[in-house]
Amino acid sequence: MIRKEEEKWWKELVVYQVYPRSFKDSSGNGIGDLKGITEKLDYIKSLGVNAVWLNPVYESPCDDMGYDISDYRNILRDLGTMDDFKILLNEAHKRNILIIMDLVVNHTSDEHEWFSEACKSRNNPYHDYYFFKDARNGIPNNWVSFFSGSAWDYNEPTDEYYLHIFSKKQPDLNWENEKVRREVYDIMKFWFEMGIDGFRMDVINLISKKPGLPDRDEDEDLAESYSFGPKFHDYMKEMNREVLSKYKCVTVGECPGTTVEQALDTVGYDRNELHMIFHFDAMPLDSGPNGEHFYPGKVDYQKFKQVFTKWHKALYGKGWNSIYLMNHDQPRAVSRFGNDGKYREETAKMLATFQLSMCGTPYIYQGEEIGMTNCHFEPEEFRDIQMINYYAEMTAKGYSKEELLPGLLYKGRDNSRTPMQWDRTKNGGFSNADNTWIKVNPNYEKINVDESENDPDSILNYFRKMIKARKNNKTLVYGDYDIIEPDNEKIYAYKRFTDNDELIVILNLTDGEVTFNSGYNLKSKAEIIGNYSGTKFNKKNEIQLRPYEAKIIRL
Ligand code: GLC
DSSP: OOOGGGOOGGGGOOEEEEOGGGTOOSSSSSSOOHHHHHHTHHHHHHHTOOEEEEOOOEEOOOTTTTSSOSEEEEEOGGGOOHHHHHHHHHHHHHTTOEEEEEEOOSBOOTTSHHHHHHHHOTTSTTGGGBOEEEGGGSSSSOOBOTTSSBSEEEEGGGTEEEEOSSOTTSOBBOTTSHHHHHHHHHHHHHHHHHTOOEEEETTGGGSSOOTTOOOOOTTSOHHHHHSOOTTHHHHHHHHHHHTGGGSOOEEEEEOTTOOHHHHHHHHBTTTOSOSEEEOOTTSGGGOOTTOOSSOOOOOOHHHHHHHHHHHHHHHTTTBOOEEOSOOTTSOOHHHHSSOSSTTHHHHHHHHHHHHTTSSSEEEEETTGGGTOOOOOOOGGGOOOHHHHHHHHHHHHTTOOHHHHHHHHHHHOTHHHHSOOOOSSSGGGGSOOSSSOSSOOOGGGGTSOHHHHHTOTTSHHHHHHHHHHHHHHOHHHHHOEEEEESTTOSSEEEEEEEETTEEEEEEEEOSSSOEEEOSSOOOTTSEEEEESSSSOOBOTTSOEEEOTTOEEEEEO
16 A cells, blocks of 8 residues: 555656757757747657756856856747746646756856856955955865866956856855845745746755865765755755745755765655755766776666665655656766667667656656667767866877767767757758757667657657556555565566555666576566567576566566
């Protein structure tokens, strides 16, 4: 039985992430826009999802593609107008699709008027909205930016350095200043009053900085050294009290470098902070031996299994989780977690089975539902500031293009930002412009929505079936979880169960045949879903899994 108090509407969401610049261009300028998203709402609805998370759509110089906001109450002109936004919101609601906005308040753009003011003089009323330090003693500390180089830049008018954990055009806001917090709460209310349904909060665990901004331990993970300052939970509780508790809304905090304990302190049912967070534990499983991010590694599936098991055990019954395999900051899931060549279809369906059968709200990223893959870029085709800065930094240190490209092409963020592939016409049907803002993956003739619609066995139709299976089997949403054969390197199998229902999920993680011989007699049991037709049994009545086979069976 599922306990009544466990049931919550936001736990039953399946969220579809839209990267507006790359979804659908209705105006012909080579950049996706809000009208384009509205045009495609019926498609989004057809997936069976019930919420859309929109990456930032606010006014921005787009140094970091909208994560550098210069006006929180206006829409980026390239994407449309406020009226276009209201229409999108209204049309989404008509279809029972919620709209979750991105809240980027660890930093603003350096072109935000607060920062322009703040830079003018040490006495400016906005000066204390940011972190400035006297330049006379040199660079204030050893912090580095996520986007290469020092996290400090010089501001001449005041003879100070200012802090930017991301690009130099993304100065960090000083949350210690109550006025900053009030401004943020007002921005949130502005959007809630307009009718939006929730926020995904960008790097929210970085907002409270360590007092005195001490040097970091250079061996420590970057995110860990900046995250969960001492006031973080105070701020979250205040935000909840002042804003979130007043609206029917859903919240998810992006929290790099989070331990399960820190997560529980944030999403615990008794905490009154956030509904769920995005943790990053499954992301560095293919990093280099010294933690190098841009590294053409291989995912360690044993660790993958351990990560998801650990998070379930830690949170179950106490707080809620989210499940994602990719987003706009990560490479394409099918290229990373499986085989995007010969077994692209099988892999993508296997990953969908995993993602939609775990405890936690699933987030599907645009194009994941048709198995879009990583893309080849030449360095001059990079659009992402992280890739561009890293490439410049490393070539300056003497590394060659040949040495750098494999890691960048495997892990780079531009992989997931190539335009949505709708059909086999020009630019994959994304835009009729001659130049799109970022390269279109040339494989669009083969991989696109149109082809997928026409094939009942497509990845797209499998996603739809799997989303339906999740909706029809609440055990997949609310049930407990137990891993089966934790040490099996080839198979990830687990049970999802309640007092009166038990489902078994079996995933072949390899491109070979493997036997699932865990002692269960599954011959006469009902299959809920599978990515191959039928089930192959051997003479001992054990399941013979085919490459990347996935299935869910009711015990
Ligand atoms: C988050 C965003 C990423 C952005 C960064 C800085 O990680 O997802 O795209 O670059 O924050 O805002």
